[in-house]
Each structure stands twice: as C-alpha cells, then as structure tokens.
Ligand code: AMP
C-alpha cells in the first residue's frame with residue numbers, strides 16, 4: 422500500500438507519490454528565527470519528520486527543503502533594539518533551532534534555505550509578476566501582489582472572497598484573520614532598517630515571496646508536497662499559490678499537508694499568548710527529550726493536541742517499557758524454537774503498524790499494536806514461552822518502529838546535559854528542577870551502592886529490580902556494563 426495523506430487542496434485522502442517517479446519533492450515552511458521555538462512549532466516539524474521517515478522506511482526517496490525566515494518585521498525590530506546586525510541577532514536562534522532539532526531527533530532536510538541568501542531569486546519572481554501585470558509598485562517603493570490577477574485565490578483555504586475590495590492592501594506579515602488583500606511582495610527600506618539594493622529598488626522581501634522563490638529554486642516549479650502548520654493555510658500558503666501559479670502557469674504544489682495546532686487549555690500555543698514552553702524549558706524541568714518527541718507525535722497530525730504534563734509522563738513510561746523490553750530481547754538467552762502465538766502476533770503487529778501510518782499517518786493507531794506486542798512478549802518471557810525465533814521476529818519490527826518514532830536509543834542524557842549548559846550560560850539555573858540538579862550530582866559512592874544492589878538482585882533472580890536500578894542509573898547518565906570480569910559503570 423502507499424501512503425494516503427489528507428490533501429487540504431482536494432479535501433480528501435490522496436496517495437502521496439513523486440510526479441517524476443523518483444524522489445518526492447517536498448517543501449516545509451521552517452521557523453522564523455526571532456526567538457527560541459516552542460513545542461507548538463516543534464509539533465509541526467516533528468510531524469513532518471514522521472512523514473519523512475515513514476516515506477524513507479517505505480522505500481521512497483525524498484528531497485525535502487525547509488526554509489529559515491531570517492528577515493522579517495520582528496527580527497528587524499529586535500535587532501535594532503539590541504543594536505546589532507540582523508545576521509548576528511538571528512545566529513543565536515538559528516543555532517538554538519538546530520540544537521533543538523537534534524535533541525528531538527528531527528532529521529535534517531536535504532536542503533535548508535535561508536531567506537537572506539536567496540534574495541536574487543525573490544527579486545526575479547517579483548519582476549516576473551510585474552511583467553505579467555500581477556505586481557505593482559506603490560509610492561514608497563514597495564511592491565504588492567494584485568489579488569484580482571489570480572481569480573483562483575482562496576482555493577486552498579476555501580475562503581469566500583466575494584466582496585473583496587480591489588486594491589485594498591496589507592503590508593504587515595501577519596494578517597488580521599479574515600482579510601484578503603493585495604499583499605506585500607517587497608517592502609521598501611525604512612531608515613535604519615536592513616535592506617538590499619536591487620533591480621526593483623532598495624528594500625527587503627515579504628514573507629510569502631520568500632517561500633515561493635525558495636521552493637521553486639530548490640525543487641522546481643511544481644512540487645509534490647508542501648507542508649506547514651494549520652495557521653499557514655491562509656494567508657501564507659494561499660499567497661504562495663497565487664504568486665507561484667501566476668508566474669509559472671503551473672500547479673505550484675499537488676499536495677498540501679497542514680499540521681493541526683498544539684493547544685494549551687484549549688487555546689493555540691503561541692508566543693503572543695504567552696502560553697508556551699520551549700523544548701529547553703521542558704528539559705530543565707526534568708523531562709527527557711525522547712518523551713517530548715513521543716508526546717508530540719503520538720497524537721496524529723490531523724488532530725489538535727491539548728498539551729499537558731501528564732502526556733509527557735505517559736510518554737516517559739511508554740518509552741521505558743519499550744526500552745526495557747528491547748533490552749530483555751537483546752540480553753536474554755533464549756532457547757531455539759518459536760512460540761506460534763508470538764509469531765502470529767508479530768506478523769499482525771507489523772501489518773497494523775504499516776497500515777496505520779499508510780492511513781494518513783495515524784501515529785496513535787501505529788503505536789497501539791506495538792505496545793500490545795510488548796505486553797504479549799513480556800508475558801511469554803516471564804512464562805518461559807519465548808524463544809530465539811520470537812526474538813528474531815520482533816527485533817526487526819522494533820527497528821522499523823524506531824525508524825519512524827526514534828525513541829529507543831537512549832541519548833536523553835546528552836540532550837539534558839546540553840540544556841543545562843545552556844541554562845548556565847544564559848543565567849537560567851533558577852529554572853532547573855531540583856531533582857535534575859540532584860541527579861547531576863550523584864556521587865560515586867551512591868552509584869557503587871546501587872550497582873552492588875543490582876548485582877545482588879540479579880543473583881536473587883529479581884530481574885525486575887535489577888532492570889529498575891539499571892534504568893534509574895541510566896536516567897542519571899550512568900551506564901552499567903556487564904562483562905565476564907564483573908560489572909563496570911561509567912558516566913555518559
Ligand atoms: P513560525 O516560526 O512562527 O514561522 O512557525 C513555525 C511553524 O510552527 C509553522 O509551520 C507554524 O504553522 C507552526 N506552529 C506555530 N504555532 C503552532 C502550534 N501551536 N501548534 C502547531 N504548530 C504551530
């Protein structure tokens with residue numbers, strides 16, 4: 422089966438396939454780097470990561486481009502206030518963004534396109550639109566897109582634009598909710614602001630033209646897929662379509678994916694509402710990077726997700742269960758043979774896992790059978806009814822699972838360590854949870870005592886307790902290695 426993904430443009434599930442039969446060319450709107458990203462932003466990036474990874478697992482090649490908006494009103498305003506050039510201002514947040522991507526194990530797209538490095542392409546696109554009579558220059562030297570030049574405007578968000586006033590304009594990057602207006606393609610320079618001297622005048626690009634120009638620069642005039650959060654559907658994506666299709670007379674993107682919001686108490690998580698957490702905030706509160714990742718992807722992308730701390734605790738427990746199970750499989754000494762019920766269950770799980778993701782990336786339904794299998798496997802092991810053939814059937818399945826979910830390898834301590842370093846550098850140690858600080862200061866003696874207790878527990882065949890101690894130490898960044906010569910431990 423191939424993945425059927427909801428397409429905002431057609432309003433139905435459509436198969437997602439590369440038009441050229443080779444690689445899927447996808448563009449996802451990236452961050453505006455005026456501040457740290459919050460977990461709402463990362464929910465969108467994570468869900469796109471799930472898509473990307475599932476396509477790769479299904480054997481498809483992808484060419485994935487993400488932009489970084491490194492010039493806009495807020496960036497200019499904030500850098501002016503800080504008295505530094507915009508490049509210096511955004512550098513910190515670009516770096517932070519990539520660190521957060523890494524902590525959350527979001528795969529890097531094939532191409533990262535920065536707005537400030539693609540100005541000539543944007544200028545060329547404005548010129549093309551001007552030549553087609555779809556762009557006009559205003560007295561102050563700014564350029565606008567004439568909505569009347571694109572009668573199909575509204576086809577993505579299905580907005581009724583009757584009553585729209587010809588020539589009414591907006592020059593801000595953020596619209597009031599429902600107003601469709603001629604929008605800025607290029608903003609004339611104001612005194613003191615960063616600007617580029619170009620053939621269409623001295624100024625800087627509007628947000629919408631950035632994405633059109635960069636998507637077409639790196640992926641060609643017609644994309645297989647364009648993705649972003651649900652708030653981008655209108656006006657941003659609608660405007661991208663208007664600009665691109667007016668310039669090329671080709672369909673800009675065949676498939677549009679919109680990730681629904683992360684909410685807090687029923688409201689959109691956003692900077693302006695002040696109801697947001699960054700991944701760093703959560704790491705400093707003692708949550709693991711893997712748990713943040715799983716919590717943000719476990720609810721399918723097409724459902725809004727009301728964020729709670731409980732969801733992070735649930736994800737933490739779920740990951741523990743998975744990791745412990747895998748450790749039991751890899752460390753266990755199983756007799757040759759097979760348990761037919763486990764073989765059956767493994768086959769069924771593999772099928773259900775793929776089917777759920779093929780069905781519009783239903784992550785919740787993909788997870789459920791995996792946990793069922795873990796339960797069945799654990800029971801079989803406890804009862805001595807689990808064999809080498811069962812292990813060999815389940816391990817590859819866990820690998821496939823992890824190719825998409827990527828939570829099994831424990832790299833959490835590293836992400837937490839980096840967050841702590843950042844807290845130190847930026848004077849945020851007061852935000853660090855006391856338990857986290859305590860864990861960081863676990864003494865060698867305390868570790869020795871726990872390791873000895875674990876050895877005793879193993880001798881007494883109390884494996885649950887032994888595993889528990891191993892996990893506890895692992896959480897605190899201590900790894901235990903069993904060898905012929907005894908037990909060794911080290912700090913990560
Ligand atoms: P920005 O950095 O504001 O341009 O946003 C980056 C991405 O995050 C965009 O795709 C937005 O649609 C998305 N986004 C913003 N807020 C949320 C939220 N609360 N939940 C999910 N996605 C969001």
Ligand code: ZN
Pocket residue numbers: 449450451632657
């Ligand atoms: Zn965009």
